[in-house]
Amino acid sequence: MYILVKNLNGRLIFIMDNEVDFEVLLNELKGLLVQSFFKKKDYYPKAFFDLKGRILENDEILQFFGVLVECKSLLFGGFIEEKTEEKKELRMIGASIHAGEKIEIYEDTLITGKINPGAIVQVYAKLYVMQGVFGIIEGQSEEACISSQRFKNATIRFFGKSIHHFTTFEMSLVYYKDNDIVVEKGDYIHV
Incomplete structure (x- = not known):
């Protein structure tokens, strides 16, 4: 598995491996979203996606949102930006x-x-x-x-x-x- 799903205060966080091919991630994401625990009548959990520093090209962004729209099981909450703390030397x-x-x-x-x-x-x-x-x-x-x-x-x-x-x-x-x-x-x- 290249995607780890966590539940944080009723929100789902999809942590995606940034070292695997993007197509593999999309296929795994689609496989996860069609499973029964994501399909509930009139309930769409808010989901955030942590790409671990991966920068998506325009066509990859379109493919990513295409999977979300096709599966119709989540509300897209946004991407999680990895915060890097600037180390200041004294x-x-x-x-x-x-x-x-x-x-x-x-x-x-x-x-x-x-x-x-x-x-x-x-x-x-x-x-x-x-x-x-x-x-x-x-x-x-x-x-x-x-x-x-x-x-x-x-x-x-x-x-x-x-x-x-x-x-x-x-x-x-x-x-x-x-x-x-x-x-x-x-x-x-x-x-």
């Missing part, structure tokens, strides 16, 4: 950023050290700083945000707006929203 800088250094952060990054006074970090993504921010952070995009447990006399800049001498000793998230710099403090910040 870049790690295993040191502190020192006075006079200027770095640019283009990807989500963890700095295990601190950002010292006199250091400038330009951020285009998410930045996590373990030992504290004491230097200058410049947010360069709407997606940029900075998270640290400690900020002391830090300067935070986003699009012409600045916070000078920013000091806090609790977990904080700093980002740009609605034309202003937002600071969330506490254990339940939204990263």
Whole structure:
């Protein structure tokens, strides 16, 4: 069998093997749909089809719907799209950023050290700083945000707006929203 049928909350899900020839799948689907457990008077279960990444050509789509119309035993609910979660890598800088250094952060990054006074970090993504921010952070995009447990006399800049001498000793998230710099403090910040 190349088609697995599951019942999920009264809906049928047809999981179709994507490594077998499409004609074989259509023949098996037709064989399944003519069986008695799919034929009930005035009852047509809603069915979804998981093609496991197979992309159908126009003629294959017509053949597929031709089988469904010919068998008249289901309501077509749609195709299930395989969700692929984008794996984001977290870049790690295993040191502190020192006075006079200027770095640019283009990807989500963890700095295990601190950002010292006199250091400038330009951020285009998410930045996590373990030992504290004491230097200058410049947010360069709407997606940029900075998270640290400690900020002391830090300067935070986003699009012409600045916070000078920013000091806090609790977990904080700093980002740009609605034309202003937002600071969330506490254990339940939204990263």
